[in-house]
Amino acid sequence: MQLETDKLFKGFSSLTTKVTPKIEVAGLQITDSLIRYTLLKENGEGRDFALRPAPGVIVGGKVANRLELTKILKQVHKKASISKRKPSSIILTVGIDSVFIRPMILPAGSSDALSESANLNLRMQSPIDSNNAYYDWQQIDISARQDEQIEIIGAFVGKNIIEDYLGPIHEAGFNVAAVEFITLSLIRAAVNDKIIEPNRPYVVLDLSPEGINFAISHNSSLYFHYFVGWDVFRDQDKTISTEKFKSGLSNEVRRIVNFYSANVKDQEIRDMLIIGTSFVPEITETVQRSFPGIEIRTSDPNVLNPARGAAIRGLIPRSQDFDISLASLSAIEIFQKDQLANFVSIWRNVVLATMTFIMFLFFSTALVLRGNFVNVGQTSSLNQDVPSPVEIASLEKKANEFNNLVNLVTSIRAQRNELYPLLEALNTLAGDEITITRYRFVASAPDLTLNGTSISEDAAVEFKERLEGQKQFSNVKLPLNNIRTESSGGISFSITFTVDSLDFGE
Template structure:
């Protein structure tokens, strides 16, 4: 049964093309687009720098400039400026509030309502001015509870990102934040495991983002700006920076251990372009027993993680999304339009192909007929044409003669017994000169010769006495004396039937 369902799903995938959803990250200093690719289409990774002051501390300050950059990105992704490009958008974590919570197992039957109620109670900001969502981490059977995590963002923060994206013709399938995508991309690349907890440290232009991964999903994140490690100027105090990073990591490890006493964080992944070795050395020195790995943003980035989420069917996507309903509605309308467009193009292409096949077949048959005509000896020249006409005429005459002979043969076969009987009735007293038998009407005409009229009348009487003949006549005017002394006569009669 499972194999049958897999075959059905494969058939549906072939008949109904999947609508692509890519990943798009917006941070303080850049816009990053990631398309995983499929089949012949290779993965695409496009990076555009933002001018200073466009996005600051995770908020859109210059929406027009951000939209212009996104329009430039749209040009690089698609040659059609009207095409709605579907994306899972990722924004900085600076203003995203994360709050773990749990529900009793019994609440699973009304999970959505229970989670909604709990989020309203634990929200750090006014829920009427916020977008918020949740996702399930695991069922903790030992405590008879469901471990959940909720995220909150102010509406005015998220809306500016969404408006800029929609203004550049990007459809927002979901709005997430960088820590979610970063964990997803690190799992995909095998840098962390879903079986063990990990801590991810992302260092970029905006600051330092810390994220705790539990069971392959986000449990908690924390953000620290670069200003914290400066000595009143624009330069970072390296000693202060190293000590601060180690201190932040230690706090997060202790926070995790307080809530999950069954496991400890032993793996740290640093994703950065600069200071990677310095931070790695500081963590290994300050936290003995910790395994530290490093990666750059070309290997691991939240846009890639968002693109991985885009491969999930929308109805099966249970990750946190902080987009408003109107943005999702725009995306769905765009998906429907793309779906209709795909099938319309597929239909036109199919009919166009069939038309070309029919036209090609007709042309091929016409050329074949012309070649046959040219190679036919009876149609290739004038003399052959005349010869063909002559042969056709001879064939027609031959067929006509055959039909006539067949008819005569049939009639002769029927008239032979009658002629034989009339010859017998002559009795040697008269001689036969001619005999006519009309098979259709049964009329018989006998022309003969006798030495005297009495002999001719005797022949007529013998015919009349035969039951096969009726209306036997020998008129006087049909007696004609001949120069040799004999008399020619003409007897007329009618046959009753041919079988007597």
């Protein structure tokens, strides 16, 4: 997880946030037996509904029939009454069958050092080949620790598993803001809705048609999870016997409680949350008999479910979303990409509307002036009066000012799409070692001043040389007095150059 990405285009993102409408982000849960869509709004309104996929569409948390999944997701898009002109973003939450998680403890440090340490540990401890995996991490409640260590939770999943979901989702008309999994979503919803207390560890049992999702809530965060299918409790005749179910359930609860006790000192699990409608009395009786010290709460899955947890995350501003996202782009990078595209689209419409208004004003003014000239002519023929030179000069001055305004707006319209290629080209030239913090254009000349930070002075000089190598730029200058060493150890610099051309090709 890259904590530095929130600095990228910080000023530009602030501007676009003020002038573009907030993008609504819904929660979309996809499991073997259920697809649920939940949209929450700050005013309390929203939408929540579920569809049942046909058997064989999703099997074991993996897409088995891409075509059928695309069809049902298009039904979800239509049922959600989403306009084709309005961006529609979702946070996807999937089953945990193939999602691995690991709690880790890292030494405290700066955000950069923590990010590097976390990503290094994720690659080293990944249960699958890191080249074929999506992995990410998030920090567990920092207020819960008083020492010099930081708790994180890392998550891993095969790339192919997630890509098989993303294709049908995009084909159905959705943008994906983040990808997570159902236990992470459930813990978030339970804490948000005050169903579980944030500072007390809980065992969470989510009963689904596929089996039981076991999870541990620790300091308001998911700490551990695993999945147990109903087949574990079946006899040879494929039926679930009461005795085998109770015995197997006791063993699984004991397993997860012992895991927590072995990894977290000075805390003990004494609370359990059961989410489901089937087997709830049997589970309650079994747990109370085998673990008399555990207090049990229950919740209806129609009220507390993963889609709701993902939708709660959707209410968080995209630029402040640092939770796990198992996809090729982090939630913040996706936000910046969509925000830029939305900004260009909005202002294209604004410019067109402004041009239409000005043209209407132009023709209206022409008609009024023509009527005035007719009246003046008629008056002159009756009174033999000639307009004074002062009046004629005043009218000519106003006409020239109006024509200049029309020419200015026409020029703005002609250049409205040229800013995006320039910014994209500069961002590509910057690479991973340069962070651009500010652009400043000179309105009366094609000059541009660019402020940024780098990891070293050499990196800044190399960036200058890359700019000099572009035929679209000239007069590239990086004075030594514009290179400064910051207290953090990084380098800040200021480069000026002339933009000779905005044609960067494809």
